[in-house]
Amino acid sequence: MHRLISLSLAGVLACGPALSLQAASKPLALDRVRIVDLEAGRSGEAQCVRIEQGRITRIASAGSRACRRGATVVALDGRYLMPGLIDMHAHLTLGPLEVRREGEEVIIEALPDDAIADHNAARLVGFGITTIRNSAGDLAAAMRYRMRRTEGAVTGPESFDAGKVLNDAALPGLGIGVRTVDDVRQAVAAQVEAGADWIKLYTGLTPALLQAGIDAAHAHGRPAVAHLEEVAWTEALPMGLDGIVHLMPISPDLLAAQDVEAYREARRPGTFGFFEWWERFDPEGAEADRIVAAFDRYRPVFDATLVAFHAAFVQDQADSRYLDEARRYAHPRLFENWTSFFTFAIGWESDDFARARAVWPKVQRMAVRLYASNARMTIGTDMSNPWIAPGISFHREMNLLADAGVPTARILAAATWQAADALGAGDRLGRVAIGYEADLLVLDDNPLGDLAHAREAHAVVVDGRYLDSAALATLRGDE
Template sequence: MKHLLSLSFWCLLGQALFFTPATFAESPKPSSILYENANLLHTSRGEQTANAYMLVTDGRFTYVGTERPDVSEDTEVVNLAGGYVTPGFIDTHAHISLGAVSFTIEGNNVEMFADNQLEIAKWNAQKMLEFGITSIRNPGGDTRANLAYKNAQKSGTVIGPRAFVAGSIINTIPFTGLAVGVDNAVSIREAVGYQAEQGVDFIKLYTGLDAEQISLAAAEAKRWELPVIGHLESVSWQVGAERGVNHLVHAMPVSPDLLPAETREEYLAQLRPGNFNWFEWYAAADFESAEVESMIAALVEHNTSVDPTLIVFYNAFYGNQPGVTEHPELMHAHPELVENWRTFFHFNIGWEASDFDKAQQVWPNVQAFVKRLHDEGVLLTVGTDLGNPWVIPGVSYFQEMELLADSGISAFEVLKLATSNGAQVLERDHELGHLAEGYIADFVVFSENPAQDISNLHSIQKVIQNGTVNAPAAISP
């Protein structure tokens, strides 16, 4: 037996799922806090409101505006001293409980394992919250582990971002602790149905599925009224959008079908196993081609979102640079994960110096493609792929926003991707992602304006989740 889920996770699951209301003490009476002298950044519409007030009662905004509201004598008043306020951040790609990856070999069989640990989930949760991340989408992993964190956070057992989760990733090859293997219509329906009955928020489909399997899984997810996340490679993004995938992840639309016919055959002839296709596809792609134009049009038509996760690919493309593997903020990543990345699990297995050179040469093409998606009206969000090599909780979220800004997206628009766009993808736009009356009081305060310069994220002062103040991390510029 190899890498069973830690016992503490099952203890947490019991706490999170099987308590009774009598377990809790009587809730305190609702209290109010009035925040004054705030510069509000309304990210959804790109507007700033100076000298504003926010009244928070029982975890929600009950007033947001420029006139001082009438409040009772026992209302706490907090002067934000002209600080800049954004809605709480949403990381739409965070495998929060993912631990070390390993494998076993028995004869000709190689079996992969992903550990899931409560300790790692709690570590990541606290770090992310310190950097202003108040909500996450966990796009796949062990079903019970992902739901355990979600329910524990909701009940207050764990302090961290609220979570909206997918269960085990559905693929043709099993990966213990991460993905379930399917091989026919019955197993696909069973995999979707089991996760739906357990209470997941999304269904995640992976690269091994063909177009027909994607159609079947998406139809079954729709029957359960669950949105579908797709990590697609051989099947094109256009086909995925047309077959029912609601959300695409990773700025790697590396299907050969999206290459011009005249270069496709040559690309396929030199295709190597491994992650070389990440940069080789970009070297072969023509972003003015009819294939790419049609794909982008399909994403817009079907309102299919894209979560680029630029940081995880930057870390791969520049994985021979000490700025990645010796990043000064690696102390924010769990030590067990860092050790796993150094000794086994990384995305550059088999890469030589020439491969890194080629990858780094096409990196501007990756960023230009993401900017193109944004300009064409594709809904983009901010996600990090937390749990994967060299992704640091919290730190890499700021890196992701900086990479998006480096791609040519304005700072105010990047903040929109991190807040209201994320809320749309979570289907919580009615209660998250905005500074407005009735919304959950998640917000972040900065001493400098991040809508003018994205590097001002590092001036973070306060993080408020559900009206509760959390201390930010000591963040290096």
């Protein structure tokens, strides 16, 4: 029972309008718009960007007749155009975490919900997120979402989907229990057959099973990404692991030698390790140096999801902005679940929250070190976990990284072209360039000058369809 609750705490971690995402039949010309080049870190003079059948087909000088010919022309008067945002950690279809009894057995489950998926999808686009990495869930639900999106029944981002996490215990809707190498191989094969783009490995796996998961994923041509706790990042990366999620590297083996046994003996079950570990970790120490060196050498895909942990650290505060944002943008079933039962801080007392907030500067300093590394750094939110509302949480994550000291250009790169490259889709997503898919964000001001400008979308283009500010407000559910 305790192991299942521990799993759920660490990793569970009203429909939107049915606006068609099918590419517009008539060309679209975005005229007098400044393209923000996030690889070079600069913006240029006003130009005209032509879009046909969902792709960018021409970039010409402002007012170009060839760009405008036969197109629906949108005059943008010097506004800024950048790639759509990519949330690399969004549980699109995940429903509430629920506990029920069947006789003497206690069942913990997080079943998928199509209505929640559509709600999330609309709000993501409403905040400029045009692509996501769906970080574990029911693949059948993910495939149903893909079909609804393809048919134009829902407005939402393109989704790169993982199946249920592979772990030492099952969790209906989210986790598959595996005990042997054969179990791992069979689970990976079944997920690939069901349409998984990547494989998610989880905290309860032994090193041997973690290695089996990595090898099985690679045998099927899929990347393997892990949420790790007991197994140290520095142990897992040499195994060939492609990615790591969450800036919570809470393995005892990542602490200084003199602290390992003391931490093991003192730690409490549950999520108290989210701050107890950091109390013993030095972001400028030798152990942190080893982590950064491993990131530089093995270059994992990484999303910090600071927002998921910061929300937990401040949830005892009556004026928590996360509560208000979740009430406004999260699906009502999820919001009710978080306010009545499930959070990442179950059992915490006031002293625990104070200790958690006290270690936050350490988390920030480690984030700055990792985002300065050569690893493939991206942006993720852990959407659909407690207080992490769709869309708005992505901008909150970027702000938390900026507050920590990560440069704006690095954040925007991680949110766009670097994420596209990490998904293996950098040849069609994440850039404003000829031949690329028209998933774009139109802004009133230059986001390189102020990250806050990225939140205030003037318009979003999804698969070549132009959604103005009124359409975005409808997608967000703004009143």
